[in-house]
Amino acid sequence: MMTRRRSSWLWISSLVMMALPIGVTADDQLPKPLARRIDFVKEVQPIFEAKCLGCHGAKKQESAFRLD
Numbered sequence: 001m002m003t004r005r006r007s008s009w010l011w012i013s014s015l016v017m018m019a020l021p022i023g024v025t026a027d028d029q030l031p032k033p034l035a036r037r038i039d040f041v042k043e044v045q046p047i048f049e050a051k052c053l054g055c056h057g058a059k060k061q062e063s064a065f066r067l068d
Contacts, residue, residue: 012044 038044048067055062 052067054060056065056067058066058068
């Protein structure tokens, strides 16, 4: 059984891979990595809350997918 934290990172990495068009390398699409670590709670989670939880939260689960 996967932990909640590990399953979240697997989902995020899958989302990133789906966003890359086939036949295009990551170097063609993505900026250079940041020199600092990204804080998930401060920098990424607010984006999910604003853009994703309306359809994939506790009250509504489109395509049976939840992010909460």
